[in-house]
Amino acid sequence: MNRKNEQLDRLLLKFMDESQAGQFQNDLSAADDLFDAHPVESIDGHVLKAIQKRMRLALRHHHRYMAITKWCTAAAAVIITAMTAGLFVLYSSGPVTGPVASGSGTSSRASQPVQSQFWSDTLYAVVMETDPIEVELAELTESIQAVHVTPYESPDTLKIDLLEIEEMETLTEKSNFWKG
């Protein structure tokens, strides 16, 4: 076997003394001799052919896999770009309000690109759907506020009121007595 010339002497002397380095080199060459004396049998031709066949299949499979990966990446890139562009157009064209979008906005939207119109319509649909909810929410808030306006009558207040009535009645009775 051809060894790479790595100036082994110099390298070994960095880590050990001369005698140790000499011993190391002897052991190394003895090990190399052992390997030379015990060669591994060559691999069979039919095994190599089988490996070649497997490699060809793997190569074909790898090509297909790479092509699919590339295609998917490209498709994903196109979708992301389209979505980004759509969002950009949507937000750069100003806020869209419900009533405007339903009436006068239609004519202005007609001049916009198809993508922009799609996004505007989508947003309009969302706004229209949220409108009734907002109305309901406002009604609910009003009714809650109305409940809070009426004073709360606790059992104590009721008791006080009854006492007052009783007192009034007693006073009336007393005044009637003096009146005869």
Add this chain to the structure above:
Amino acid sequence: MQRELEKLIQNCKKGDPEAFNELLMRYSDRCYAYFYRMTGRADLSEELLSDLFIRLVRKIKTFHTGSFEKWIFTVASNLFRDYLRRHYRQQRLLTEKAEILRQDEGDEKTKPEIFDKLDLALGKLDTETAELITLRYYSELSFKELAELRGEPIGTTLSKVHRGVKKLRQIMDEL
């Protein structure tokens, strides 16, 4: 020679099947010998060699610069370690080897097919040292490259190889 190899690798990267075939012809013997010395079994070595070249097909694009020998033997070494982890623990492998030797002691016909004295001696070293010595011989890597492959300081690699070859000689003498 180096330029020829570079061109071959470039062609492999382009997916040329013929280039892969040539790569197989160039490295199959050394890689097979490395696997054979590590496992002691021809059938396993063939399987590992096949897996190595399939892995090369998938990973060749990750090789950019430097020694191709170092790269291919790093892949081979990783494959062998994966294999050890998955199927064989070192001890089991050695036990199996010893068992085969014991069974075939009287059967001279089958002996050379299974393994030789060197194989047995390597089996008595720890896997790491045996791998270092085997890698050094078959990959023809320098100590510096071996140390890089193992991810350890060059002094550590030298010391392991030194201890290993000493022990190997000793075991061979005893056999």
